Amino acid sequence: MRIYSDSAEETLRARSLLKDWAGEGFLTPAQYERMQKETVSDLRTNNIFLRLVLIFFTLIIAGAVALLFLVVFLKPSSDQVASIFLVFFAGVCYATAEGAVSQSRLYRFGIEEALVVCAIGCLCAAIEIGLSGSSSLTREFLSGAAGVIASLWIWYRFGLAYAFLAAMIFVILLPPYWTSSHAAQHLIIALFYAAGLVAVVAARSRHHFDYLDDAYSLVEAFLWFGIYLALNLQLSSVNPFSRWVDIRPGTEFPRPFYWTTWVLIWCLPPIVLTRGARRKDHLVLAVGAITAVLTLATNKPYLGWPRHTWDPMLLGILLTGIALVIRRWLARGPDGIRHGFTAQRLSGRYQQLVDAASTASSLIQAESVTPTPKDTSSEFRFGGGDSGGGGASSDF
Amino acid sequence: MTIQSRLEQWRAQGVISPEQHQHLDGLTRGEPFSLFVELNVLLYAGVVAFIAGLGWTVSTWSAHMGDVFVLAALSALVIACLWYCFTRATPWSPAQTSPSSPIFDYVLYLGSLTWSVELGYLETRFHLLSGQGDLFLLATAGVFFFLAYRFDNRFVLSLALSAFAGWFGLTISHWPSHQDETYRQYALLYSLVVGIGAILLERRGLKPHFFNTYLNIAANVLFWALLSGVFQREDYALWLLALLVACGLSLAWGLMRRQFVFVAYAAVYGYIGVSSVLLRNMNDESAILTYFVVTGAAMLAILVVIARRFGKQA
DSSP states (O other): OOSSOHHHHHHHHHHHHHHHHHHHTSSOHHHHHHHHHTTOOSOBOOOHHHHHHHHHHHHHHHHHHHHIIIIIISTTSOHHHHHHHHHHHHHHHHHHHHHHHHHHOBSSOSHHHHHHHHHHHHHHHHHHHHTTTSOHHHHHHHHHHHHHHHHHHHHHHHOOHHHHHHHHHHHTTSHHHHOOOHHHHHHHHHHHHHHHHHHHHHHHTTOSSSHHHHHHHHHHHHHHHHHHHHHOTTTOOSOHHHHTTOOOOGGGSOHHHHHHHHHHHHHHHHHHHHHHHHHTOHHHHHHHHHHHHHHHHHHHHHHTOOOOTTHHHHHHHHHHHHHHHHHHHHHTSGGGEETTEEOSOOOTHHHHHHHHHHHHHHHHHHHHHSOOSOOOOOOOOOOOSOSSSOOTTOOO | OOHHHHHHHHHHHTSSOHHHHHHHHHHHTTSSEEOHHHHHHHHHHHHHHHHHHHHHHHHHHHHHHOHHHHHHHHHHHHHHHHHHHHHHOOOOOSSOOOOSSTTHHHHHHHHHHHHHHHHHHHHHHHOTTTTTHHHHHHHHHHHHHHHHHHHTOHHHHHHHHHHHHHHTTOOTTHHHHOOOHHHHHHHHHHHHHHHHHHHHHHHTTSSGGGHHHHHHHHHHHHHHHHHHHHTSSSSOHHHHHHHHHHHHHHHHHHHHHTOHHHHHHHHHHHHHHHHHHHHTTOOOHHHHHHHHHHHHHHHHHHHHHHHHHHSOOO
């Protein structure tokens, strides 16, 4: 049912690994050339930047075509006609994406991705418009359910991880239809994600060191993070589109539920970290680390304790200390390896990460080091240096 | 066929040695499993969190702690970081060098950020930089450039470029509200200085791996400045022409060097600029939407040709 064959996916994975190993000097240029010739794929991939630009322009075209029909040609029509048109248009987008892959052998090329994204968007919009006479809860539920099903199908069919993420976001629209209790809504979302996690873990157990193992790794990481966000009441609210960053007071939730989630947000990070370490999974480990930091950062609000200005300093010292202790412990093992783990660099991907991060940080930091117009007020408003960019003369 | 089977096949064919096979096969199975990236991200996050807390604490408690204590503490931290870096640095080389220890880069970054906090404190409390703020920023940029080149640190280089942008008065938030001529000229000058400086440094072989960082920043600032000129209601023709020239150069550079991010800049910035001019007096909905369909399709066709001819093929 997957649109790309296993052998094609494995070949692409092999090419990616070969490139990485050649860059690290594990292969000679002659070896790399020979091995590359033996891993030729008929799939047409694209450079990441061209891929993003193709997504951008495909979305512009698809959006303009849809609007052209809706606004210009179907203007006097009813919502039902517009809804039927959007369903039809979603089908056209999806069929075009399928055709582009099967005929032109596109793989993460940009065009086919934008088309399936449009298909999902149009389907959800069609339901919203078609049911405009119904209650908002019904519309939200049905469009959310359609979004979940369509996104999961796209994820399964095309292997696009962000479609799975979209499905997880659509899940958030479902619980308000069943209950108005915020606690129950949080619980339902967490249960949905947990069910997904069980399914993914079961499916993943059949795959070791192949391309599907990599694909399931990202999905598992999303699900662990989703469960954590659903349970951490200081971070999440049920509706991401209107109140995601709204910090709700603990009193809004029943006390047993509130304190159970507090216990769970402390239990989850070690569980995720253990799972990541046992599975040797970078993404799950990363989620474990992020959730641990978030737990530390939200613990005081959870308990109703006041924050102190030096809390981030203590967190920084803790993070640095943990990194140094682990590094030193690993380095003291035979050949710098302990229990199969090492602190040594084995891949060139880190350098790409540093390149991208340093360029991005230059653009962002310009914001924090730029002088604001001279303030004649003598009021003391020092606030710089907290954005990673210095604050040499930031907003005071 | 999995990568493990392929490696086995290549070993049997003699393409790779048994030692290589053992090493590469181990890598595909996560044996050993490298925590290099995770530990570095942890260190970076630790430094950033520490500086955030430091800035917050100093701003909140400076009155209680006293200026002398605050300045002494910040100076001590800066000096300690720099002392660590200068005493443990590997000999300087114009080529890319590895840090002498795993924490070296982060100690340098911590020192640089702490200096920024101290400079901000000085300005706030004593207004020492009043009228001289620009010079201090330029001096800070110079110090950061020196540290970045001495210790081969790209994060400090990004701080240097940011401080240099600050000296020019550039900040992203100013663009939508302050699209004045002077401001745009500073932005153009900044991108030209950074771009030309990058080319000269690369040609002299001084840390040539920094080149892309410079060029990406210069290109983005240049395109933003030109776009802000194109968005003017009057006297935009020259800016549009300059934008088209810049897009052409960016496209040529991207294709020549196989750096497709510059192709992307040319396509997106160019499309936005030209569209804003063509659509500004258009009120007919169907004409606007038709424009997007037709021009979008044209751009798509051009980009597909570029992708098929120059882009990565599997």
